[in-house]
Structures are given as structure tokens and as C-alpha cells.
Amino acid sequence: MNEETTPDAARPMRAIKSFVMRAGRMTEGQQRGLQLGWPRFGLELAAGLQDFDEVFGRQAPRTFEIGFGMGQATLEMAAAAPDEDFIGVEVHRPGVGALLNGMLTQQLENIRVYSCDALEVLRDCVADASLDRVLLFFPDPWHKARHNKRRIVQPEWAQLVRQKLKVGGVLHMATDWQPYAEHMLEVMNAAPGYRNLAVDGGYIPRPVERPVTKFERRGERLGHGVWDLKFRREH
Numbered sequence: 753m754n755e756e757t758t759p760d761a762a763r764p765m766r767a768i769k770s771f772v773m774r775a776g777r778m779t780e781g782q783q784r785g786l787q788l789g790w791p792r793f794g795l796e797l798a799a800g801l802q803d804f805d806e807v808f809g810r811q812a813p814r815t816f817e818i819g820f821g822m823g824q825a826t827l828e829m830a831a832a833a834p835d836e837d838f839i840g841v842e843v844h845r846p847g848v849g850a851l852l853n854g855m856l857t858q859q860l861e862n863i864r865v866y867s868c869d870a871l872e873v874l875r876d877c878v879a880d881a882s883l884d885r886v887l888l889f890f891p892d893p894w895h896k897a898r899h900n901k902r903r904i905v906q907p908e909w910a911q912l913v914r915q916k917l918k919v920g921g922v923l924h925m926a927t928d929w930q931p932y933a934e935h936m937l938e939v940m941n942a943a944p945g946y947r948n949l950a951v952d953g954g955y956i957p958r959p960v961e962r963p964v965t966k967f968e969r970r971g972e973r974l975g976h977g978v979w980d981l982k983f984r985r986e987h
Contacts (some may be wrong), residue, residue: 763857782849789852791867795839797878802877804837807864812837815885816878818870818904819843821965823851825889828963830855830863838863839878841870862880864918871904871912878916886923887911889962893929905936909914910943917985922949926962928971934980940983956980 778786795802796863811940813836820826820840830838840863842848848867855863859947866873905925922947927933936952940946950956958964958980968978 778846778849781853782846783855785849785851785856786845786853789856790848791854793852793861793863793865794848795864795866797866797872800876801879801934803879804864804882806838808835808837808862813863813884814839814882815887816839816874816883817887817889818923819888819891820847820851823854825963825965826851826863826907827858827860827962830860831858832961834862836862836884839866840864840867841868843868859948871909873978874912874916876906880915881918882949882971883916884918884921886921888923888925890927890965891925891932893927902931903935903940903964905932907939907943908938910946914943914985919985919987920928921985923983923985924959924962926958928968928976928978930977930979933981936979937982940981943983945985945987946983947986949984956982 804814808930813833813840815829815836817826817838817840818843821844823840823842825837826840830836840851842851842865845867849867851863851865855861866877887903893903910923917923923940924965925936926939927936933955941953948954958978959982964982971978
């Protein structure tokens with residue numbers, strides 16, 4: 753048993769979902785991505801614990817991204833870091849198809865994809881202390897107070913992520929919803945085993961390695977802020 757595993761940590765994560773399944777039409781490109789890309793780059797939750805060195809055919813720094821949307825940022829990060837590996841998880845099939853289509857078009861092979869609940873993948877498929885980074889960019893903020901319990905960033909989630917990060921590994925989050933940013937900061941500053949990498953204990957400037965998405969640029973034009981947070985696993 754990992755030294756970080758406790759009776760609480762071993763308990764299944766809550767059943768409340770932090771996402772809503774949305775129906776969406778598939779473009780030809782997205783369908784192509786699923787048809788041609790999934791057999792090469794798709795991974796199944798049912799396969800259980802993975803040896804990602806074997807999956808990727810090498811040892812490399814490894815990033816786990818929760819909810820990659822349409823995959824634009826994932827593609828940009830993977831293209832900019834060919835010596836690193838990326839594991840992306842997204843529940844919405846059009847986004848999965850878009851990422852896979854982009855991989856085929858750009859001939860990128862350093863990404864693997866799950867299409868299911870990221871919490872289940874973390875718990876069942878990722879070895880403890882095996883990830884260099886975990887990314888959570890622009891998760892659903894669940895604005896209404898009665899829905900705040902659906903936010904993915906909760907104390908038990910923070911400990912699951914910490915369990916999967918290597919010592920020294922980093923959790924990087926970003927949101928354009930200030931109340932959620934404040935919630936993230938409150939949860940993570942209280943989470944044991946982490947250190948906030950912001951000098952003042954708050955937010956960090958946007959790191960150069962996080963691509964600016966179309967969604968974010970539109971928000972900037974509308975005067976929306978974006979808050980980035982980085983926490984490192986200390987022990």
C-alpha cells in the first residue's frame with residue numbers, strides 16, 4: 753500500500769458528477785478522428801491499471817489533463833513538447849473526435865485519450881506517484897450555490913490527485929470564474945501535502961506553457977479575468 757493511502761483515501765470518490773453529458777453533432781473530421789484515431793490512441797477504463805511506459809513505448813515526463821474540451825490546448829502543448837507524454841480525458845465525444853483528428857492531421861503520437869469520467873481513470877488506471885503534472889483548465893464552475901457540491905475541486909479530489917502525482921509534481925488549474933477560483937484556492941491551501949507556487953499564496957500569472965484558447969480570448973475581449981493556480985506535491 754502506498755504510504756499516502758489511508759482508509760479515507762481508499763474510499764470510492766463521491767458519486768456526484770462534476771460534468772453534464774451534452775449531446776452534440778459530429779463533424780466529418782470528428783468522425784474521422786474516432787474511426788481512425790481511436791484504435792491507435794484510445795484507452796479504455798475497463799483495461800484497469802496501465803503501465804504508461806509500455807503504452808507510450810518510452811519513459812518521459814507525463815501530464816494528465818482532466819476535461820480537454822475540443823482538444824485545442826492539448827494539441828498545442830503536445831506539439832510544443834514532443835519529448836513529453838500527455839493523457840487526456842474528456843466525456844464529450846465530439847471533443848474526443850476533434851482531438852484525435854488533430855493528432856492525425858498533425859501526426860502527433862505523444863497523446864493517449866480516455867472518453868469517460870476522469871476521476872475513475874485517476875483512481876483505477878493511473879499508478880500512484882506516476883504523474884509529473886495534472887491539468888484542470890476551465891472546468892464547469894457550477895455557478896449556483898446549490899450546485900457547488902458538483903464542482904470537481906473538493907478536498908477528497910485534491911488528495912486523489914496528490915496520490916497520483918510524483919513528489920515534486922504539479923497540479924495546474926485555471927478558471928475564468930472568480931468565485932470558483934476562490935473556491936479552488938481555499939480547498940487547495942487547506943489540502944495537506946501541497947505547496948502553493950504563487951509567491952503571495954494566491955494566484956500565479958498565466959504560465960507560458962498554458963495555451964490561450966479561443967474561449968479565453970473571447971472572454972478577454974469581454975473583460976473576463978482568468979485565474980491560474982499551481983500547487984506542488986511536497987510529500
